[in-house]
Amino acid sequence: MASRLTGCKVLLGVCGGIAAYKAADLAGKLAGAGATVQTILTASACELITPKTFEALTGQPVYTSLWTGSEDFRIGHIRLADWARIIVVAPATANLLAKLAGGLCDDLLSTTLCAAWQKPLVLVPAMNTNMWSNPAVQRNVKAVEQMGATLVGPKTGRLACGTEGLGRMAEPAEILQAVETVLA
């Protein structure tokens, strides 16, 4: 049976969390399942992983700024929002959740998400346990769920900060499954 991802236009947003390296695996798996994957990296994500990694794994353009990279006359964030069948943000930082919940638009990813609010959205949060349990973060999580986003994780396990707890990014296979479910 053909995957729902075959020919599906997936916009992948990558934030500046240490789990950004796992987003590269996710991008490869989405492309391997037949999806056309375009990627937006935030400025913080670019500190942790390079756009070239995603370009190579997806064979598609990678965008990092509101102000550069348009290859046609349409404004980039509107074009990307219109293009996407589904949007996946992995890892989603505490910062991104706050911006999404508050409607902030100060970079390409947050502005595209604002313009694409009617599109299916899968968020994969990952952060330190204390950040995740922060009441403001939990308030933002509830707000984005109420706006219709599907959250995958976070999971309990070993975290980059050296502790064990809730905050680990879900594995790419589980995210792929969640994307298929949302598409259904």
Ligand SMILES: Cc1cc2nc3c(=O)[nH]c(=O)nc-3n(C[C@H](O)[C@H](O)[C@H](O)COP(=O)(O)O)c2cc1C
């Ligand atoms: C090495 C490093 C790892 C980080 N990991 C995370 C993380 O896993 N989750 C998180 O929410 N923030 C993390 N941060 C903080 C974010 O990078 C920071 O809040 C940033 O403003 C996020 O920007 P963005 O949401 O535009 O990507 C990390 C910062 C550093 C320096």
